[in-house]
Amino acid sequence: MLCRRFIISIIFSSLIVGCKGNAEPLKPLVQLKTLSTDIKTNNYPLMLESVVTGLEHPWGLAFIDENRVLVTERTGQLYLIDIEDQELKTVAGLPEVYAQGQGGLLDIALHPDFKKNRIIYFSYAATHDGKSGTQLATAKLKKNKSKQYALDELQVLFQANPFISSSHHFGGRIALNDQYIYLSLGDHGQRNWAQDTENTWGSIVRLKLNGEVPEGNIKVNNDTSLIYSYGHRNPQGLVYANKTLYEHEHGPQGGDELNIIRKGINYGWPLQTYGKEYVTGFNIGDESLPGVEAPLYQWTPSIAPSGLEYYTGKEFPNWQGQLFVGALKFKKIVRLEIKDKNIINKEDFLQDEVGRIRAIKQSPKKGYLYILTDESKGQLVRIRRNEM
Numbered sequence: 001m002l003c004r005r006f007i008i009s010i011i012f013s014s015l016i017v018g019c020k021g022n023a024e025p026l027k028p029l030v031q032l033k034t035l036s037t038d039i040k041t042n043n044y045p046l047m048l049e050s051v052v053t054g055l056e057h058p059w060g061l062a063f064i065d066e067n068r069v070l071v072t073e074r075t076g077q078l079y080l081i082d083i084e085d086q087e088l089k090t091v092a093g094l095p096e097v098y099a100q101g102q103g104g105l106l107d108i109a110l111h112p113d114f115k116k117n118r119i120i121y122f123s124y125a126a127t128h129d130g131k132s133g134t135q136l137a138t139a140k141l142k143k144n145k146s147k148q149y150a151l152d153e154l155q156v157l158f159q160a161n162p163f164i165s166s167s168h169h170f171g172g173r174i175a176l177n178d179q180y181i182y183l184s185l186g187d188h189g190q191r192n193w194a195q196d197t198e199n200t201w202g203s204i205v206r207l208k209l210n211g212e213v214p215e216g217n218i219k220v221n222n223d224t225s226l227i228y229s230y231g232h233r234n235p236q237g238l239v240y241a242n243k244t245l246y247e248h249e250h251g252p253q254g255g256d257e258l259n260i261i262r263k264g265i266n267y268g269w270p271l272q273t274y275g276k277e278y279v280t281g282f283n284i285g286d287e288s289l290p291g292v293e294a295p296l297y298q299w300t301p302s303i304a305p306s307g308l309e310y311y312t313g314k315e316f317p318n319w320q321g322q323l324f325v326g327a328l329k330f331k332k333i334v335r336l337e338i339k340d341k342n343i344i345n346k347e348d349f350l351q352d353e354v355g356r357i358r359a360i361k362q363s364p365k366k367g368y369l370y371i372l373t374d375e376s377k378g379q380l381v382r383i384r385r386n387e388m
Helices: 004-024 191-193
Strands: 029-040 045-055 058-063 068-073 077-082 087-094 106-108 121-126 131-143 149-159 174-176 178-185 203-208 226-230 235-241 244-249 254-259 297-300 305-310 323-327 332-339 340-351 357-362 367-373 378-385
Touching: 029 087, 029 357, 045 068, 058 121, 058 357, 058 367, 068 106, 106 174, 121 174, 131 178, 149 203, 174 235, 174 254, 178 226, 178 235, 178 244, 235 323, 244 305, 254 357, 323 357, 332 357
Parallel strands: 058 106, 087 149, 235 305, 305 357
Antiparallel strands: 029 045, 045 378, 058 068, 068 077, 077 087, 106 121, 121 131, 131 149, 174 178, 178 203, 203 226, 235 244, 244 254, 254 297, 305 323, 323 332, 332 340, 357 367, 367 378
């Protein structure tokens, strides 16, 4: 009897192992679910709704229309999500992604004429010969007869230089207007490179929408480069609105910055910073230097900012023209009221409600706020007014 039980146990265990080995990874689930109806702010009571669960470290999002949104996972997946129909489609055709450390598939944005040309832009960490760096690519989003989505006519528009063996500070945020595309680049763990315009690390680069080099960027060796501004540590917030380019970046142990980006300007890192060394706590640079742009706002202690939106929507009329910053460290949103390019009011909300906030965007028609939480089981969360 003992022998028979032992044999049955082996067979049953083998079946379990076999099932696990052949099982496909679970896809994220699109399902509207109320998380909270009791979020208070100075202007509005808010309702939180989970839209998608089970996302693996989501990083960027771009709305096609009010109900359809593209979402990236840092691990290398791209999804098209239909919020109204509660459907999720995997988009095929991505290039190989270096998903190590802070690298992976990063931000995504739509061409201004996306409805006509179907062109998207996306940033990602790539690897060549064991070395890594940030790349910006473009492609067309197409749907076949089986209603499956894929990227076509993929083209790399930009590659940061040089590639090195590092998994830190890729930057990767994208901002667009009707003429240019802007891409943020961290210092890739080499802080002094942010002051060296002969490489592109620690900068904001600007390209024409077709990838060509525009006039007006910084000149390097008498040639116009792709560098628009420099002296950045690791920018993960970038938005163009009201003829202004806003950016925020991580500082070390303090000195997270919010900046208004202007062409040719040095934003200081690592010479000018409120940040401190991780091990010793010593100052890294000066808090102010001549010829170097001071931040519009700085956070000490650090909030680890990621994701930036300039609000223009209908859902929250009192918040129009204000900036919204996601925070990874304190798991909150920071609302910043601006007047004459100065911060005149600040409010923190949503702290510890949903997780580490990686990205924030408004929907194009109704103006709901959507956030991505950067977790192994991350979410797409919708924020709207609670009409009591």
